[in-house]
Amino acid sequence: MASVQLERVSKRFGSTHVIDEVSLSIDHGEFVVFVGPSGCGKSTLLRLIAGLESISDGDLMIGDKRVNELSPQERGVGMVFQSYALYPHMSVYENMAFGLKLGKASSESVAERVKETARILQLEALLERKPKALSGGQRQRVAMGRAIAREPDILLFDEPLSNLDASLRVQMRNEIARLHGRLGSTIVYVTHDQVEAMTLADKIVVLNKGHIEQVGSPRTLYERPASKFVASFIGSPSMNFLEGTCRSTDARETRVELKALGEVVLPYGVDSNAVGSPITLGIRPEHLTPVQATGSDAFEVINVEYLGNECCVYVDSDAEQFLTCRVEADTSIARNDTVSLRIDTAQAHLFDEHGQALVRAQDSA
Amino acid sequence: MTLTHLKRAVLKLGFWLMVITLVVYATFPFYYAVVTSLKPSSEMFKVGYWIDSVDWSNYVAVLSQKAFVQSIANSVIVALSVVAIALLLGLTAAYALGRVRFKGRTRVMMLVLGVSMFPQVAVLSGLFEVIRVLDLYNSPGGLILSYTIFTLPFTVWVLTTFMRQLPDELEEAAIMDGASPWVTLTKVFMPLLWPAMATTGLLAFIAAWNEFLFALTFTLTDSERTVPVAIALISGGSQYELPWGPIMAASVIVTVPLVILVLIFQRRIVSGLTAGAVKG
Ligand SMILES: Nc1ncnc2c1ncn2[C@@H]1O[C@H](COP(=O)(O)OP(=O)(O)OP(=O)(O)O)[C@@H](O)[C@H]1O
Ligand SMILES: [Mg+2]
Numbered sequence: 001m002a003s004v005q006l007e008r009v010s011k012r013f014g015s016t017h018v019i020d021e022v023s024l025s026i027d028h029g030e031f032v033v034f035v036g037p038s039g040c041g042k043s044t045l046l047r048l049i050a051g052l053e054s055i056s057d058g059d060l061m062i063g064d065k066r067v068n069e070l071s072p073q074e075r076g077v078g079m080v081f082q083s084y085a086l087y088p089h090m091s092v093y094e095n096m097a098f099g100l101k102l103g104k105a106s107s108e109s110v111a112e113r114v115k116e117t118a119r120i121l122q123l124e125a126l127l128e129r130k131p132k133a134l135s136g137g138q139r140q141r142v143a144m145g146r147a148i149a150r151e152p153d154i155l156l157f158d159e160p161l162s163n164l165d166a167s168l169r170v171q172m173r174n175e176i177a178r179l180h181g182r183l184g185s186t187i188v189y190v191t192h193d194q195v196e197a198m199t200l201a202d203k204i205v206v207l208n209k210g211h212i213e214q215v216g217s218p219r220t221l222y223e224r225p226a227s228k229f230v231a232s233f234i235g236s237p238s239m240n241f242l243e244g245t246c247r248s249t250d251a252r253e254t255r256v257e258l259k260a261l262g263e264v265v266l267p268y269g270v271d272s273n274a275v276g277s278p279i280t281l282g283i284r285p286e287h288l289t290p291v292q293a294t295g296s297d298a299f300e301v302i303n304v305e306y307l308g309n310e311c312c313v314y315v316d317s318d319a320e321q322f323l324t325c326r327v328e329a330d331t332s333i334a335r336n337d338t339v340s341l342r343i344d345t346a347q348a349h350l351f352d353e354h355g356q357a358l359v360r361a362q363d364s365a
Numbered sequence: 366m367t368l369t370h371l372k373r374a375v376l377k378l379g380f381w382l383m384v385i386t387l388v389v390y391a392t393f394p395f396y397y398a399v400v401t402s403l404k405p406s407s408e409m410f411k412v413g414y415w416i417d418s419v420d421w422s423n424y425v426a427v428l429s430q431k432a433f434v435q436s437i438a439n440s441v442i443v444a445l446s447v448v449a450i451a452l453l454l455g456l457t458a459a460y461a462l463g464r465v466r467f468k469g470r471t472r473v474m475m476l477v478l479g480v481s482m483f484p485q486v487a488v489l490s491g492l493f494e495v496i497r498v499l500d501l502y503n504s505p506g507g508l509i510l511s512y513t514i515f516t517l518p519f520t521v522w523v524l525t526t527f528m529r530q531l532p533d534e535l536e537e538a539a540i541m542d543g544a545s546p547w548v549t550l551t552k553v554f555m556p557l558l559w560p561a562m563a564t565t566g567l568l569a570f571i572a573a574w575n576e577f578l579f580a581l582t583f584t585l586t587d588s589e590r591t592v593p594v595a596i597a598l599i600s601g602g603s604q605y606e607l608p609w610g611p612i613m614a615a616s617v618i619v620t621v622p623l624v625i626l627v628l629i630f631q632r633r634i635v636s637g638l639t640a641g642a643v644k645g
Contacts, residue, residue, distance in 0.1 A: 052537050071540075071543070072541045072543070073542070077541070078541060079538075082534075083532065083534050085532060085537065086538075087535070087553055089556040098539075098552075146538070
């Protein structure tokens with residue numbers, strides 16, 4: 001069994017805390033994705049699991065064994081690097097066989113394993129090539145082949161697709177998903193591309209400044225972000241935020257007064273302590289609809305981006321950032337129009353002044 | 366129009382004149398040695414710049430001296446040992462200095478560089494004592510030891526520089542594959558460091574092959590001498606005669622292997638380092 005358990009794991013470089021008491025549990029066969037802004041410690045956390053960095057504090061368990069002091073190979077992990085790091089002087093075959101040979105496997109079984117791996121990754125025709133004679137996507141596949149050839153229980157990926165162009169990225173993403181289904185191994189995957197995170201993950205871990213903001217399924221993170229940070233990080237274009245004050249709340253509805261849009265009634269209740277205090281309302285672009293203005297609460301359209309399947313409408317507001325709306329591609333709204341905004345209130349999120357989400361009464365019940 | 370043509374012609378002429386001057390300057394002494402070595406002793410002091418007749422008698426004379434042949438063998442043994450030891454120690458030291466993070470790394474590098482700046486003569490007497498204590502006087506071992514001391518700083522410095530340029534992820538990939546540091550060094554880094562090793566190895570070989578002062582000081586008998594000393598000690602029939610012919614022949618014999626070595630390795634030296642290691 002290759003479950004992974006982190007218990008209050010910390011990592012310090014000198015006096016800087018890069019990872020701060022992170023606790024996380026990853027089940028056997030789960031596909032977990034770490035996301036977060038640059039420098040938040042994603043790679044470091046992955047390297048702690050890999051055994052490439054030593055853990056300053058806390059326990060790392062694989063299965064039910066504490067592995068803090070074990071080498072990467074003893075932990076049974078394989079890793080795919082961002083730059084691939086193929087051995088340039090070895091052929092594709094030798095690259096994949098290197099680890100197997102070091103593991104003292106017999107030469108027949110090495111050949112067999114490499115062949116099998118090459119078949120899975122469609123590398124059979126390339127086995128004799130040197131890395132420099134391969135395309136980016138092929139190198140990527142060889143790097144994956146090298147990691148899975150030894151059949152590690154846990155596979156680690158550090159931004160494996162970031163060197164590929166957009167279409168190849170989609171293709172490799174699907175291959176990784178297929179590979180996961182086929183191997184059934186536990187995968188920990190670092191990316192800053194949220195589309196990758198949403199599409200691949202069973203479970204997403206959002207990191208911020210060395211601690212975990214939220215752990216959950218892609219759906220949970222999208223629909224019930226635990227904080228403003230997660231809400232703004234997940235989803236593209238990112239969520240709109242409107243400042244305001246909470247006027248009243250009961251079991252069924254909450255009234256908030258927004259600086260830009262006036263009073264809005266949300267069809268759910270929140271903690272009554274929030275009444276009277278400043279709040280932030282978060283609304284995703286697809287839940288904010290612009291309609292041609294009739295009344296006085298009119299906003300100017302700064303720009304309309306036509307994306308083929310949809311349009312992004314950018315609206316000037318009193319908030320420091322302009323608001324983004326996502327509309328049908330055949331919208332009649334054009335630049336410099338004046339519009340009023342409709343909020344899909346059931347889809348709106350409320351955050352307190354510290355950026356924590358106000359839990360809906362229905363959810364907490 | 367014609368003026369620019371003329372200018373271009375003059376520039377081209379100047380360029381080639383310069384090249385010819387350089388080539389002549391660099392190769393004339395060696396060329397003259399070859400010419401002289403191929404003359405019979407009767408024509409030795411007639412000035413002539415061309416090889417008009419080939420006479421091997423000087424070569425026969427040199428190669429029939431047992432001591433000279435022995436000295437070539439000694440030189441080969443000493444130079445090859447120095448190269449092997451310097452590369453082995455240099456590579457392992459470069460791995461530590463270039464790859465392992467530890468306190469005082471820069472200081473060690475500075476120290477290494479500093480050591481290489483001592484002139485040979487300054488350490489001669491001290492080294493002589495060391496060699497006597499180690500009982501290496503008048504043996505190839507003494508020369509190997511002293512040459513290695515002078516070659517190592519350069520070797521370490523160059524190999525460390527090259528080692529630092531190899532991507533970190535390559536080493537980490539090897540660690541993930543379960544490679545020990547020694548396996549990483551020999552199976553992953555060494556093949557990538559070939560050009561650097563060829564360069565430093567060649568320079569170490571040349572230095573050891575041509576060295577004179579230590580070779581003269583630390584050996585006593587003909588059977589232990591290396592080539593440069595042996596050539597210097599070639600003597601004629603009387604003390605008033607310098608046997609130029611055999612000396613020139615001997616010089617040519619010991620220079621040719623170096624020229625061949627350089628020609629063999631120059632491809633390696635300029636070849637690409639880590640093509641295909643990273644990114645697409
Ligand atoms: N060896 C080190 N010594 C000191 N600080 C380090 C070291 N390695 C990483 N850090 C610091 O730790 C923090 C987290 O680094 P890490 O590489 O984990 O970020 P990341 O989330 O992977 O970012 P990115 O998305 O840019 O790859 C950074 O602030 C970085 O400067
Ligand atoms: Mg990173």
